[in-house]
Each structure stands twice: as structure tokens, then as C-alpha cells.
Amino acid sequence: MKNIFLRATVIDILLWISLATLFSTSTTAGGATAKPGCESKCGELTVPYPFGIGLGTNCSIGTWFDVNCNTTFDPPKPFISTGNLEIIDISNDRLRIKNWVAAACYNQTGNRTRQNPVAINFTGTPYSFADTNKFTVVGCDDLALIRGSGGRNFTSGCLSLCSEREDLIDGFCTGIGCCQTSIPKGLTAFSSALGSLRNHTEVWSFDPCGYAFLGDEDVFKFRTSDFSDENFQNRTIENVPMVIDWVIGSQNCSEAKKSVEYACLQNSDCVDSDTGLGGYRCNCSTGYEGSPYLSPGCTG
Numbered sequence: 001m002k003n004i005f006l007r008a009t010v011i012d013i014l015l016w017i018s019l020a021t022l023f024s025t026s027t028t029a030g031g032a033t034a035k036p037g038c039e040s041k042c043g044e045l046t047v048p049y050p051f052g053i054g055l056g057t058n059c060s061i062g063t064w065f066d067v068n069c070n071t072t073f074d075p076p077k078p079f080i081s082t083g084n085l086e087i088i089d090i091s092n093d094r095l096r097i098k099n100w101v102a103a104a105c106y107n108q109t110g111n112r113t114r115q116n117p118v119a120i121n122f123t124g125t126p127y128s129f130a131d132t133n134k135f136t137v138v139g140c141d142d143l144a145l146i147r148g149s150g151g152r153n154f155t156s157g158c159l160s161l162c163s164e165r166e167d168l169i170d171g172f173c174t175g176i177g178c179c180q181t182s183i184p185k186g187l188t189a190f191s192s193a194l195g196s197l198r199n200h201t202e203v204w205s206f207d208p209c210g211y212a213f214l215g216d217e218d219v220f221k222f223r224t225s226d227f228s229d230e231n232f233q234n235r236t237i238e239n240v241p242m243v244i245d246w247v248i249g250s251q252n253c254s255e256a257k258k259s260v261e262y263a264c265l266q267n268s269d270c271v272d273s274d275t276g277l278g279g280y281r282c283n284c285s286t287g288y289e290g291s292p293y294l295s296p297g298c299t300g
């Protein structure tokens, strides 16, 4: 078991597999505004300041907040400037991005026929994984390790077993065919990879693959039909977002207020990030609305 883990993690750290993305399913943040003179929409996604559309266009508050709107796709797809992560939604404290799902599949004799570990690294950016994400493993003969870092190093894992399809219970991710574990606040990087105890040889007839992903706990619902669903990986990529916390800078409010770059304008409050990594966000004060980051600030 240890060997599977070790080998899987080495491979895993070496590979940064990006999964191809499908069609875009974006939602809009109501009342949000872009910087004047800047595009406000990429495809279906409304991009409010401090984010801005275009790399190096000065439409965002800083290069990490530039949204790479790729018009090769129709409709265009918005990506985080750090790389190949597609944005689904931007709210005033979080991003939702399209998932990356690790998978391992076996044939009837237990040879691995497919494998893609996943790793994402936000170290040095304003982003971290929100603790509303759970590390989730789906399969009947699967174990997955997640290794990450942020404030401190983090390693955890999940074991998901079952012997018959009849063991599975719809809606319950409690270790029988589905396992979930928490991640710490302020996780900035993670890698995950799958191993198997018996290479699915005893469950292959109804479950040839295992999957692992980090995703919004509130959105993922385990279904016993997931095992026979060849489209499980793609469906999860499409439907279960990763939730990302974003912050301005790395100073807390009391430090930032002394700086010329302090971002919260009139009638707004500074809110310290609770990730333990520093940084803050601005929020319109009670009774005011608008963008706390754009002149003249929030209005009554």
C-alpha cells in the first residue's frame, strides 16, 4: 500500500495534467461592475473589478486578477491568469472553477489502462482552496492520497471500498464506494493520486475505475449509478466546482490601511481573510452598495 502511494505521488508531482474542458456553464454575479473602459463579460461570465478581462490590460487590480478570456472557444471561456483553470463564477469572496478529476481505470485482469493524477499550485498567488471543498474518492477498490501545502504541510487520504453493487447507498459518502475527507483552510497547493488494493479485479464487472477530486461538498451528491456511468469524470468536471478563496495582497486590514495601495474605498469595510495566509477583501458597509474597489466606492 505504501509503495502504491509513494509511486503514485512521485508520478503525480511530476505531472500536471490538465483535463480538457467542455462547454461553458457560467453564472453571473448580480450588480457587479467592471472597471470603466473594460469589457465586463467573457462568454456568459460577468467579471467584476478587482478582476478584469484581458492579460496585461490594466483592467484588474493586479496581474493575478487578470482573466484570460479565450475567444478561440465559442462562446469564449474565461481562465485564471495562473493557467488552465476555467472560471465558472466570481463572487465577492470566492471563485468557482471547473474541476480537475483524477482517475484510474483497470481492465479485467487488473492492468491499469488509464491514469491521470492531478496537481494544482496556487502558492504565491491570491488564491487558496476554500475549506468547503472536500477531498472525495469514488470507487470500490480505491485509495487516494492528497498532499498539500499552505500555512503548513498537509497529507491525508481516503479509502473507498465495497464488494457488491448492493452495498452502495445513494446519497451517502461514508466509505462504502465513496469517501470524503476535509482539507484545512488556507491550502494553496495540492496533488492527488489514486491507488488500488486489488486493481479492481474483484469489482471490475460493475466498477472498473476509481476517481478522486477536490470539490464543493454542497454540490457533489454520491449516486450508486455513478459506477456504471462512463461519463462520471466529465460530469463531475462540469458540475462539481472547486471553490477558491481570493484576497487582496498579503497584509491584514490594519497593516493595509497604512499602505498607499489600500483597496477599500468610501463607505466600505475591510474584512481580514480567515485563511491564516494574510490578505483582505472589501465589503460595502451596511446600507451601501456598489463596488468597494472602484471610485467613488460604495454609495447610499
Ligand SMILES: *[C@@H]1O[C@H](CO)[C@@H](O)[C@H](O)[C@H]1NC(C)=O
Residues within 6 Å of the ligand: 058
Ligand atoms: C492602470 O490604471 C491605473 C488606474 O486604475 C492608472 O493609475 C495606471 O496608470 C494604469 N497603468 C497603465 C500601464 O495603464
Ligand SMILES: *[C@@H]1O[C@H](CO)[C@@H](O)[C@H](O)[C@H]1NC(C)=O
Residues within 6 Å of the ligand: 068, 070, 071, 072
Ligand atoms: C485558447 O485556447 C486554445 C485551445 O485550447 C489554445 O491553443 C490557446 O493558446 C488559448 N489562447 C490563450 C490566449 O490562452
Ligand SMILES: *[C@@H]1O[C@H](CO)[C@@H](O)[C@H](O)[C@H]1NC(C)=O
Residues within 6 Å of the ligand: 107, 108, 109, 110, 111
Ligand atoms: C489487460 O491489459 C493487459 C496489458 O495491456 C493485457 O495484456 C491483457 O490482455 C488485458 N486483459 C484483458 C482481459 O483485456
Ligand SMILES: *[C@@H]1O[C@H](CO)[C@@H](O)[C@H](O)[C@H]1NC(C)=O
Residues within 6 Å of the ligand: 109, 110, 111, 112
Ligand atoms: C498486465 O498484467 C499481467 C498480469 O498481472 C502482467 O504480467 C503484465 O506485466 C501487465 N502488463 C502491464 C503493461 O502492466
Ligand SMILES: *[C@@H]1O[C@H](CO)[C@@H](O)[C@H](O)[C@H]1NC(C)=O
Residues within 6 Å of the ligand: 121, 122, 123, 124, 149, 189, 190
Ligand atoms: C508551488 O509553487 C511554488 C512557487 O512557484 C513552489 O515553491 C512550490 O514548490 C510548489 N509546490 C508544489 C507542491 O509543487
Ligand SMILES: *[C@@H]1O[C@H](CO)[C@@H](O)[C@H](O)[C@H]1NC(C)=O
Residues within 6 Å of the ligand: 149, 151, 152, 153
Ligand atoms: C513542507 O514540505 C517540504 C518538502 O516536502 C519542505 O521542504 C518544507 O520545509 C515543509 N514545510 C513545512 C512548513 O513543514
Ligand SMILES: *[C@@H]1O[C@H](CO)[C@@H](O)[C@H](O)[C@H]1NC(C)=O
Residues within 6 Å of the ligand: 110, 111, 112, 197, 198, 199
Ligand atoms: C496492480 O497494477 C499495477 C500496475 O499495473 C501492478 O504493478 C500491481 O502489481 C498490480 N497489483 C495487483 C494486486 O494486481
Ligand SMILES: *[C@@H]1O[C@H](CO)[C@@H](O)[C@H](O)[C@H]1NC(C)=O
Residues within 6 Å of the ligand: 020, 021, 022, 230, 231, 234
Ligand atoms: C470526456 O471529455 C473528453 C474531453 O472533452 C472527451 O474526449 C471524452 O470523450 C469524454 N468522455 C466521455 C465518456 O464522454
Ligand SMILES: *[C@@H]1O[C@H](CO)[C@@H](O)[C@H](O)[C@H]1NC(C)=O
Residues within 6 Å of the ligand: 252, 253, 254, 255
Ligand atoms: C496585522 O499584521 C501585523 C503585522 O503582521 C500584526 O502585528 C497585527 O497583529 C495584525 N493584526 C491583526 C488584527 O491580525
Ligand SMILES: *[C@@H]1O[C@H](CO)[C@@H](O)[C@H](O)[C@H]1NC(C)=O
Residues within 6 Å of the ligand: 271, 283, 284, 285, 286, 287
Ligand atoms: C459584507 O456585507 C454584506 C452586506 O452588507 C453582509 O451580509 C456580509 O456579512 C458582509 N461580509 C463580511 C465578511 O463582513
